[in-house]
Amino acid sequence: MVAPRRLRGLTGQEKREPNDMASDRPANAELTKWDPVFTRRITNLVGPIVRRYFRAEVRGLASMPPAGGALVVSNHSGGMFTPDVMIFAPEFYDKFGYDRPLYTLAHYGVFLGNVGDWLRRSGVIEASRENAAAALRSGGVVLVFPGGDYDAYRPTVTGNVIDFNGRTGYIRTAIETGVPIVPMVSIGGQETQLFLARGDSIARLLGLTRARMEILPLSVGFPFGMSVIFPPNLPLPAKIVMRVLDPIDVVAEFGSDPDIEAVDLHVRAVMQAALDELAAERRFPVLG
Structure with missing residues (x-):
């Protein structure tokens, strides 16, 4: 999967632009392109290859809400050929089935020609507040990487640092759609090259x-x-481990009018602690 660039609705400019979340429509044109049969075919074909190549593990899926919309927020790794989605998606569908769509937000620049059609059919949607809101309100799970390419290309020496570059739109998205934030961390992607x-x-x-x-x-x-x-x-065959953490109900924990920066600090702190734990388990670069 190509790493998304900086995403202006959910991952950029939130401190300076007014919120222009979409209407309450349950679906939009982007969502109707998701094809569960095609998605199953792709995950069954590509998933095992990616999992074996990176000796990948996805831990903590039991922490996911069993049904309904959820915003999965993760660090992004691996540069241009980031494997995050194709590691997580097969495990997600294996547990929850294809009646529960997983949508991934991506920069419009990746939707080129036939590749764009394949991506949309497999649940990758153009990153915008409208699309994210529609997906979450329809009961789908949305995967977002707030750090975008800034995160995916972070130097290897700081590979185990959670840094969204000040992008906090994901919090407003969760609040306005009434869904929990599900933090997820990944380690190993910044070892696929230097x-x-x-x-x-x-x-x-x-x-x-x-x-x-x-x-x-x-x-x-x-x-x-x-x-x-x-x-x-x-990418080198570095061992990649992903871990899903407990959901965060922003309103329940921080009130109906929360301090967005305080929530972001909490989310990143929870993720950093989990990433530090994964890093402590790691004995050698690439080998894991």
């Missing part, structure tokens, strides 16, 4: 932010060695 720097200062210097390119990441990997986004290196 991520050296995001290159965000260089991107600003070159004026790339005008084209919504906020980073110019530098990494080293196989088979091309040094890469500045391109050519894209293949």
Whole structure:
């Protein structure tokens, strides 16, 4: 799965823009494209390959609400070829079945040609407040990576740090749709190659932010060695472990008019503690 870029509805600009959440429509055009038969076919075909290659584990699925909408909030890892979704989705469907759709928010730039059609049919939807609200109110589970590409390209030396770059729109989404936030953490993705720097200062210097390119990441990997986004290196078979944490009912814990920054701090603190625990188990890079 290609890492989404900075997502303006749920993952960017929330501190400066008014909330323009969509109406209460139970569904929209994006959601109608989800095809459970196609999704089953893809997860059954690709899921086992990804799981074996990364020796992947998904822990704590019992913490997921058994039914209804939920906003799964995770750190994002692995650069351009992030494996997060194709590790989590097969395990999710194996437990809950294909009557409960899992939608993943992604940048509009990944929906190109036939690939875009395949992504939509498998539950990947363009990241917007309208689409997220519709998916959650329809009873679907929505997976969001608030850090976007800023997170997916974080340097390997800070690979086990939860940092959403100040993006808090996911909290407003959960409050306004009345669903719990389900934190999830992942470890190992930043070992699939050596991520050296995001290159965000260089991107600003070159004026790339005008084209919504906020980073110019530098990494080293196989088979091309040094890469500045391109050519894209293949991911090393690092062991990846994901862990689903207990749901957070924002209103119940913080009140009907919560301090958004305080909620974000709490969510990230819970995730950081869990990620630290996974890191403590890890004995060697890549090998796990």
